[in-house]
Amino acid sequence: MRAVAAFVFLASAGLLTAGLVGAGASSSPPADVASSADVEKGREIYERCGACHSLERDRVGPRHCGLFGRRAGSVPGFVYSDAMRESRLFWGRKTLDRFLTNPLAVVPGTFMGYAGIPDPKEREQLLDYLDVATRGEQCDAAAGSAAKTDGDGRGRRGDVRD
């Protein structure tokens, strides 16, 4: 019985897909799904960060592996500004988008000497890339659990999350 239901489901999904392809809808993915072209563009934009950051290693700036969901200023052993440690930000798409628009305005006193990315489309592409890269294989192979810290993991009043 289950197998039959699964077959019917697959068959109708197949028809649906065929219908969409027929209508030409498959050529434009939904706006909220990152295309590989956006991720690729984001990888190029990330090169601007490469003077100070890498995915797996702390450099002038902290490593980016495990960034999403992490409390700002929480990579163990990296010396952050007080401003960053006390910002109460948790990194997600919205907080990163705001921070990267104008780092000094969002975290006054940050050590990150970078003017920001004013173009919203470029920020979106950069975040599409970071979303994939900071959870990717390159990060699994890296410093392991240390790269995935979210500080003490406990929420506090006044935390700013996505």
Ligand code: HEC
């Ligand atoms: C000139 C060096 C420099 C450049 C260029 C730079 N950063 Fe940073 N970044 C830093 C430093 C230093 C910090 C630590 C800031 C602090 O403690 O206030 C930081 C912190 C961060 C943080 C917070 C990380 C955390 O663990 O809380 C994020 C996110 C970030 N940078 C993203 C970026 C991105 C994305 C780019 C490129 C668009 C970039 N940075 C370019 C130096 C830089």
